[in-house]
Amino acid sequence: MTPEDRFPGPEQPDSGPRHQQDLDVLPYGSYYEPPEPAPGYGYDTGYSENTYSGYGGARFLEQHWPTVSHQSAAAPEQPSEGAPEQPAAPVPPVPPVPQQEDPPTIDLSTLGGELQELQDLHYPYPQPEPGEAPGPLYVVGDVHGYLDELLAALHQQGLIDAEGHWSAGRSRLWFLGDFTDRGPDGIGVIDLVMQLAAEAAAAGGYCRALMGNHELLFLGAARYGDEPVQSTAGTASFLAAWRLNGGQQHDLERLETHHISWLSRLPAIALEDEHLLLHSDTTAYLEYGASIPEVxxxxxxxxxxxxxxxxxxxxxxxxxxxxxxxxxxxxxxxELLSAYGGRRVVHGHSPIPYLTGSAHLEDGTPPHVPGPYIYADELAIAMDGGVTMEGRLLVARLPLN
Incomplete structure (x- = not known):
């Protein structure tokens, strides 16, 4: 019996059929890769028989972390010496999430004084009282519009209750970007994250998010539409690229001014507890600044x-x-850690099945993603579980060992 058989994680809700996910592409159907390998980085654009799982002590972390109480930052009680080990409590089943034909955008007028908390993304974040430790830190991989799967994963970790409201006290939660496209309800995902940001702040914790490349694409489609832009593939447009990369017309139709304002102010990079949080597994951040505030x-x-x-x-x-x-x-x-600090990079963007070379199985079965993927001499943690390709939407508590 494998660890995954013993600890299977939450059962994933069914949001409808998924299609085999391609990597993000630019118009005319070509994969975007740098025209030349980046100097010194051995950039590999192929998917050969090598799976890369042997590089740098790469390994999976099974998606099983015990649900804990988040109302107090105190450390859990340790059993007394010689006391018998208690069996782990079973993870309660996740109740079904009620379906809505057209989930409404949250009414920001009902948030009152918490509206400013939603809009204010500047440092510093809420600080603990003197002598009080900060709450536990969680990260969420790419969601891509799969709202039901997100609700189930957050509930399984004890971060939200059965009604979808913050229940994690002073916990800290970071989304790594890519809320929309490919899945059925990108705006619903954005609304939930905005709601949790207000609720977490009221409880003394916080819920924050990074800007992913799909946020840039979605905002560009809304702002520039079919306006021509110059790309390496020739003349293109944001709207064409957005549709090519899974853009959902109903998300664009439901996009409102407060969504645009919130998305436009998301940070691209952050540092939490020695974890450098990025959306994309690229060194392109260095082209925008030598420090996190500069980027x-x-x-x-x-x-x-x-x-x-x-x-x-x-x-x-x-x-x-x-x-x-x-x-x-x-x-x-x-190079990234030297510039921006931290001891590990945590990223989304590249689905784990592509990183491990297991994306295209000959028998057509969905890729097996037991949990986050640690690689690059254990310096990097990949969090995109490939939910759009019947993988898994990952939520993990840091640090991972």
Missing amino acids: NDAVHHLLSDEGADEWWDCFRRFTKRFAFRGDAGPTAVH
Whole structure:
């Protein structure tokens, strides 16, 4: 019996049929990869018989973390010496999430004074009282519109209750980006994250999010539509690229001003408890600044003041991937850590089945994703479980060992 058989994790809800996910593409159907290998990084664009799982002590973490009480930051009681071990309590089943024909956008007018908390993404975050430790830290991989799966995964970790409200006290929760596209309810996902941001702040914790390349693409489609932009594949447009990469028309139709304001101010990079949080597994962040504030300010300035071509170039850079896999992957991670701090990179963007070379199984069975994937000499943690390709939507408590 394997660890995954003993600890299977939450049963995934069924949001409808999934299609085999391709990596993000630019118009005309070509995969986006750098035209030349990045110097010193051994950039590999192929999917050969090598699976990369042997590089740098790569390994999976089974998706089984005990549900704990989040109302207190106190450490759990340790059994007294010589006391018999108690069996782990079974994880309660996740109740079914009620379906809605058209989930409404949350009414921000009902949030009162908490509205500013939703809009204010600047440092510093709420600090604990003197002598009080911060709450536990969690990260969420790419969601891509799969709201039911997100609710189930958050509930299984004890972060929300059965009604979908924050129940984790002072816990800290970071989403790694890519809320929309490919799945059935991207706006519903955004609404939930905004709601949890307000509820977590009221409880003394926080819920934050990074900007992914699909946020850049979605906002670009809404702002620039079919306006031509210059790309390496020729003349393209944000709207065409968004549709090509799983854009859902009903998400665009339900996008409102407060969604745009919130998405446009998301940071691109963050540092929490020695974990450098990124959306994309790329070193392109270094092209926007030598520190975390510089990178975030540069991206925000670009989104507010620059034109479509500059916006497109930012999307193109953050669509790069796989910089941390292969023999030179640890070198790329070290360059980011040297610039921005931290001891490990935690990222989404590249589905784990692609990182491990198991995306296209000959018998057509869904890829097996037991949990987060640790690789690059254990310097990188991949969190995109490939929910869009019948993998798994991953929520994990850091640190992972």
